[in-house]
Amino acid sequence: MSEKKEIKITAAKGRPMLTWVGKRPLRSVTAFPAQHVETFAATDVGAIHESPASKDWPAAYPQGGLLFHGDNKEVLGHLLANGFRGKVKLIYIDPPFDSGADYVRKVQLRGGAATAKIGGESYALGEQIQYTDIWANDNYLQFMYERLMLLKELLARDGALYLHCDWHKNHLLRMLVEEVFGPENFRNEIVWTYPGREMHIENKFNSKHDCLLFVAKSDETKINMKDIAIVYDKGERLKGLRRKVEIDEDGREWVWETRGQSAGQEPYKRYVEDIIKDGRALNDVWDDVQFLRGNDPERAGYPTQKPVSLIERIILASSNPNDLVLDCFIGSGTTAAVAQKLGRRWIGCDINKGAIQTTAKRLQGIMTEQAGAIHESPLQLPGMETDETAAPTPAQLSFGVWRVNDYDLKIQRNEAIKLACEYVGIERLASDSFFDGKLGKKLVKIVPFEHPLSPLDLEELKRELEARPELENCIVFVCLGIELAARTWIEDWNRLRKGAETVNKIEVIELRTDAKYGNFIKHDPAAGKVTIARSADKIIIQIEDFISPTILKRLDMDMPLFKAKISDWRSQIDCVMIDTAYDGEVFNVVLSDVPEKKKDLIEGSYTLAAPDGKTTVAVKIIDMLGEEVLISKEV
Ligand SMILES: C[S@@+](CC[C@H](N)C(=O)[O-])C[C@H]1O[C@@H](n2cnc3c(N)ncnc32)[C@H](O)[C@@H]1O
The missing domain is CATH 3.40.50.150 (Vaccinia Virus protein VP39)
Incomplete structure (x- = not known):
């Protein structure tokens, strides 16, 4: 591009x-x-049946x-x-x-109750934030x-x-x-x-419509x-969709009306203008x-x-x-x-x-x-x-x-912020345009995890506090990493707020080094064990195991009393995609194993036609939290 x-x-x-x-x-x-x-691409014969390419x-x-x-x-x-x-x-x-509202997508393990049970109860993964609507x-x-x-x-x-x-x-x-x-x-x-x-809502009428502008x-x-x-x-x-529209001698459009035919009625001509006149799809109330x-x-x-x-x-x-x-x-x-x-x-x-x-x-x-x-x-031939x-x-x-640009980072950030809040015990604030939450009486600002806490973040806070003199709370920054200059800035700021004079004193929770919360961030990537082999003109793929530490962590968090046990590793996998001629850049899906129902599991073993000569076969496994694992091998 x-x-x-x-x-x-x-x-x-x-x-x-x-x-x-x-x-x-x-x-x-x-x-x-x-x-x-x-x-x-759905098919290689597809091309001839598609509409002609757009000019x-x-x-x-x-x-x-x-x-x-x-x-x-x-x-x-x-x-x-x-x-x-x-x-x-x-x-x-x-x-x-x-x-x-925070919109969430419920993430569940595949395979239904049978594969994911703790103490006889089936359980779901925590809810994954789809996007923040605040x-x-x-x-x-x-x-x-x-x-x-x-x-x-x-x-x-x-x-x-x-x-x-x-x-x-x-x-x-x-x-x-x-x-x-x-x-x-x-x-x-x-x-x-x-x-x-x-629905019944107190002191308000039930709202029963959306608008389309x-x-x-x-x-x-x-x-x-x-x-x-x-x-x-x-x-x-x-x-x-379309019944064949005919035009009669005086230019009026009509269709064959077959409704009621089963009751013995003959098909009859119905004018399109009459259909339009009756159509309730044509008003602005749907x-x-x-x-x-x-x-x-x-x-x-x-x-x-x-x-x-x-x-x-x-x-x-x-x-x-x-x-x-x-x-x-x-x-x-x-x-x-x-x-x-x-x-x-x-x-x-x-x-x-x-x-x-x-x-x-x-x-x-x-x-x-x-x-x-x-x-x-x-295809229908002309005249048929x-x-x-x-x-x-x-x-x-x-x-x-x-x-366009890499958004995985941002998504993981939403996810990470949510986890960090749960972990530290921060209560999220939906209504404040600046602060992200509260920790007791203290106001919390979360620094985007892509950058360490810097003097710029602190200057921003200073401006906000100047604009809101009524705020007397202490402030907590939650961050990943902190610049040296930011530390000095905070020391200077807090020096003026010693003893009883604690209005707007700043504290920092650095998620990697904090004495109390320090071991929060450890992302162990998901991993899969996959064998890929060629046998004559076939490629044989077998997924033998899969583990997502993040999923396990989430299960532990939801059910802290039980250690999560997953009896079938396939329940962690949402779908599998295979490219039999991977060029290292663009993944061309040759086979996708996407079980239709939540209770179904992926197959796990696949046999595909092998391209001629040496080829790189790539297997992409996407887990129930959207994390991807790519395994490839030349065969
Ligand atoms: C109300 S949902 C759309 C639902 C959709 N009409 C359907 O039938 O499934 C809004 C979507 O906008 C996406 N979204 C929010 N901000 C966005 C942005 N800046 N760029 C692209 N997508 C965004 C969200 O991730 C969400 O999937």
């Missing part, structure tokens, strides 16, 4: 304008290069789905710098709601403002954006969207009201009323899309996953087959999954590795199924009776995972 460069961003359009503390225009972004991490696809990227692991500000900047400006037809985003209001607005500015640049002249939100922020987001896109381009506030979700890039943006009306009228979601319940088979284990039929309606309304659909808060991958099923191209992005893994898993499944279906039912229930031709049967 191209070198790092500055990308200019056009100014926001609008008035009125919302303002907040620290509002800054986004005049340019730095576009960093991306690294190709992994490729998945204006940027040369920097292979055709196929693109899944980016990284902060979307950087990823969007990267896309702008690499030929995607003005190429995206539809954007759907479902950003964190700023709801003050923001000071102003940061949140700046965050969303910058993303919207970048998204507008990527959108085609006739493109559309749907911003999913709820009552917490919809008023503010509506203003942001109008400022960035211009009020004249605001089309709808769609209300998605979920049937059957009743629908904005156009310009007045060239159209919506496919006919498609949604026909699909939803027939209830043929995600299957054939009350026919179910909320995903906990046990829904659609669930991919992601807390904020959205229903397929909601995204399907949006994609049908605002894009056509082969168009490019983008979601830069992809989560469990719903947007990419539906786009893929509807024959669209897609780009997804998430900062969370669990999200990337979940999305990759989901898309592998869909593409494999699509390739299989193509295999079974050969068309199969009206056949799914649309996939626009692509492969995708790549890319990374």
Whole structure:
């Protein structure tokens, strides 16, 4: 990918304008290069059945789905710098709601109760933080403002954006969207009201809807009323979708209506305009899309996953087959999954590795199924009776995972902060924009673990305390490493706060050397024992053992009285991927072993066709906490 460069961003359009503390225009972004991490291709016959390659696809990227692991500000900047400006037809985003909740994904061992029992009880790993949804209001607005500015640049002249939100922020987001896109381009506030979700809340009405803010890039943006009306009228979601539309002598469109045929009725002509007139999918209140319940088979284990039929309606309304659909808060991958099923191209992005893994898993499944279906039912030739229930031709049967900057560090940081807090006994503060928690009466500031405590962190604290003279608490810094200059700074500071005068005295807990908490940080990487051998034209792989000290530690933490015992090592493994011709850089998935249900375990032994000549076989094992182990051997 191209070198790092500055990308200019056009100014926001609008008035009125919302303002907040620290509002800054986004005049340019730095576009960093991306690294190709992994490729998945469903089939080698796929190519002939895919839609023809897109002519204006940027040369920097292979055709196929693109899944980016990284902060979307950087990823969007990267896309702008690499030929995607003005190429995206539809954007759907479902950003964190700023709801003050920590979203968690429940991580469980595989194999259900049978493999992971302590004292007769099955247990789950601690909850793994998926992303932190705690923001000071102003940061949140700046965050969303910058993303919207970048998204507008990527959108085609006739493109559309749907911003999913709820009552917490919809008023503010509506203003942001109008400022960035211009009020004249605001089309709808769609209300998605979920049937059957009743709760009783004291002194407040039960909130029973989300909002989708629908904005156009310009007045060239159209919506496919006919498609949604026909699909939803027939209830043929995600299957054939389109009934064949015929046109009669006076130019009116009609379809064969077969409903009721089983009751002996003959098929009859029904005019499309009548279907549109009846269609309730066409109003701005959507009350026919179910909320995903906990046990829904659609669930991919992601807390904020959205229903397929909601995204399907949006994609049908605002894009056509082969168009490019983008979601830069992809989560469990719903947007990419539906786009893929509807024959669209897609780009997804998430900062969370669990999200990337979940999305990759989901898309592998869909593409494999699509390739299989193509295999079974050969292409329809012109003149043949068309199969009206056949799914649309996939626009692509492969995708790549890319990374812009290295986010593993940040993710481990969230994780590490959580563990550190539990370990030290810090109570997290969700509401404070500066302090991360409390330890007794003391206020705690956690220094990002990528850098040691430095005088800069201390100056920042000083400014904060000057701005909040009412705070008299002592301050505790929790850090990994401390600069010498910072120690001197603190000594000077505390010298003025001797004896009874302890207002804002500073203490430090350095996690490696602290007398009390010092042995906290020891990350022993997960490890696997794998044999890889060649026998004639086959490659035989056997995973013999796997151990993740982090998982064991987590189990110990949750159940301190029992030493965790795992009777089957496979329960720690989420999935296994194999590349039989690994080039040391890009992992091409040739086989992926992803058990569908939580109670199923990975196979552990595999036989694959061997490429000619010497080759490097790589086995990637991803554990239930998302940690990866790569084992490779030349055979
Ligand atoms: C509400 S969830 C999206 C759920 C998704 N619509 C689905 O159906 O699964 C929001 C996602 O945004 C991601 N996210 C938050 N901040 C981000 C950032 N700066 N860059 C990229 N992704 C981010 C989170 O990791 C999370 O997966």
